Amino acid sequence: MKVIKFGGSSLANSTQLKKVLSIVKADDQRRYVIVSAPGKRFDGDTKVTDLLIQYARLTIHHQATAAIVQTIIDRYAEIGHGFNVPEAQLTPIFTTIKNLPNQTYADNTYLMAAFKAHGERLNAQLVAAVFQQMGLNARYLDPKDAGMVVTDVPDDAQLIASSYANLAKWAASEQILVIPGFFAYNRNGQICTFSRGGSDITGAIVARGVQADRYENFTDVDAIYAVNPKLVHQPAAISEMTFREMRELSYAGFSVFHDEALIPAIEGNITVNVKNTNHPEAPGTLIKSTRACNTAYPVTGIASSSSFCSLYLRKYLLNKEVGFGRKILTILEDHHVSYEHMPSGIDDLTIIFDEHQLTTALETELTAEIAAAVQPDELYFTHDYSILMLVGENMRNRVGIMSRAATALAQHGIKLIMVNQGASEISIMFGVHDRDADQAVIALYHEFFKA
């Protein structure tokens, strides 16, 4: 059987939910339906989750909430009324929204988590009611009843592994189970949410727990593309990719999945299928452990991200000094800063960071501490740093990929400030100046997909 997850845009209103209904009806293997909160209906619209965050803030600050409550209720009401769900089934949902401030919360972090989680929780209840109304044998399954227990971190919970055995008990269900994404309960029964990408991870957890044959992840694109469609018109769709390729591409700007969202699917060896709610006939993209070799296209995808910065350090006879690397990494660790890469020359070293981790003050501090610890001849941060990733399982054991890539970039006059190939056989990493990043992606795309 299949676990099937719908994102916010697939559930934004009754029109979208009709598509979801057809998709669920079209395949009786689609037995576990993971739902997000209703998303944006149009550009500039506000997601229900963001409305709930506002609602929580107003509650915390003891401000008037009537208007926001009505706005949230209206979103659910439109969907319910669109399918003639009886008022008797809608009223408890509306009441729950109104009563959220009257519950007991350990502190405001738990309050915020519970408010946000209700975007999914109430939507799953509503979707279950809609499915029933439309003749499906469906029911709502709360994460508590599903046996999903998480660590006690209200806004960044981790699943406790014993949950999988609990979920396995639901593997024989004949009913369609509608399960809210994004949250579960800690051992005290308090709501805790996963961090970003939370409904995707619920889908992966359920898929692993019930040992699904497939995890279908419905979104609003026909497939994952080999390159950002904002840079290249109608780029090649990726029909199949491995989990490792996904990871390498996610890293540098592919925003389809959060890094950690697919871990349970990987652990359970569940094939993931990214599909389009608005165009369910399209085969979408399969993400799996291994895949067939296609030598015509050595490269699977090309990603880029400008959210990096680098620290350059030069010291004569650096490579003779036992412990200099450890000293620097200890300083980073003391400041809870993780680094991405550390390419080194003979007498110099570049440390590449996700720049979101750093502030000007922290950079000054790190610079001072590293200067004191290793007394470099030169030491400075630079933010004009983009990373491009060329990723493909078919690059493994192939000669000439670097040649083609470097030549394509050189022909466009793009200066390489970093090249890193070596640890992973399935990717090559290029560092370029921010101004060159888009042009570099386009040049690589044309080399490997149009040649």
Added chain:
Amino acid sequence: MKVIKFGGSSLANSTQLKKVLSIVKADDQRRYVIVSAPGKRFDGDTKVTDLLIQYARLTIHHQATAAIVQTIIDRYAEIGHGFNVPEAQLTPIFTTIKNLPNQTYADNTYLMAAFKAHGERLNAQLVAAVFQQMGLNARYLDPKDAGMVVTDVPDDAQLIASSYANLAKWAASEQILVIPGFFAYNRNGQICTFSRGGSDITGAIVARGVQADRYENFTDVDAIYAVNPKLVHQPAAISEMTFREMRELSYAGFSVFHDEALIPAIEGNITVNVKNTNHPEAPGTLIKSTRACNTAYPVTGIASSSSFCSLYLRKYLLNKEVGFGRKILTILEDHHVSYEHMPSGIDDLTIIFDEHQLTTALETELTAEIAAAVQPDELYFTHDYSILMLVGENMRNRVGIMSRAATALAQHGIKLIMVNQGASEISIMFGVHDRDADQAVIALYHEFFKA
């Protein structure tokens, strides 16, 4: 004025010393002559230093030394007699050799250092006598009288910085000073030697101390070549290179200088000129702080070395883990192992080592400790690892070098297992399988020097 250093092959016998004499006579700026011990006269010959090491071992083990003493004396005698140096000047040298075992040494390490150092010490005395005999105003200058004081490590001494002020007092000398390389004295007056490359470092120290205009380093090649002459017939000579280029090339197989030998010259900003004793008219190679840009040849030299091994480590979500790098480096440091480079992917990491540091037992130990500390999904050592360095100051700010290099390698079917560019702007590092290393160097040479 100039400091001029002669290696062992330039001083192997009286025939060679005649060339040295002409060189010294040809330029009255050549005022400080640093001498090595007599080297090999022919393939298969034994250097005087190695004879002295045998002599020291026999002494330590209380074995007969008469034969080895005579062999050593014969080497000096041949040179002295070749220039008709009076017996009165040779006898003290022979006596010193015979009496080496009768001196007092703190322990056998000091004994070994003193025996070895006498290869240079007695040769400098002999060369001074030859120079006098041949009409030059020359004298022997002992490192003690020169004021060269070193740390108390008999076989790996470091110069104490105050020595430079002592040496500066000899800057005004009108005489030619013949100074032995390779050793000096600790604060207790005991002989301590520099580690490998020791006469080169004495030359650099004296050049800095007397603020020489140039440090001429005479060896047995016309120049430093852009590539190993064993791989390419009559390769291009390097007319000028910077200290940084020298360092980067030395690292991967260029054996002209020991890594640390030129540090005093770099600190003193003394231009080094590598020249050929057997062909002193050749301009040789200049090594200096900066050099003119020559865009026709972006690459200065290409080196390769197979003396590396690598440790591959893969772990899912590696880059999310604060502290994994530090944990690994701490383990290496605990075992006094320094690493060369650490290219990383998203979920994997390769650590490259100079393989001389490792034994099978140590590798097993490191593997076990790293496995315990970071619990990787995969972890193994591999020794089939050569590093190629493409080095050139003119590569700085140039587009297209990687393209040309990678294309040349691809055309020869050479698989790149590592590419590292980023920290140093003046070099690109390639990792290849050992079997491909020579072919790769040749391919790169033809691309950058013959195209």
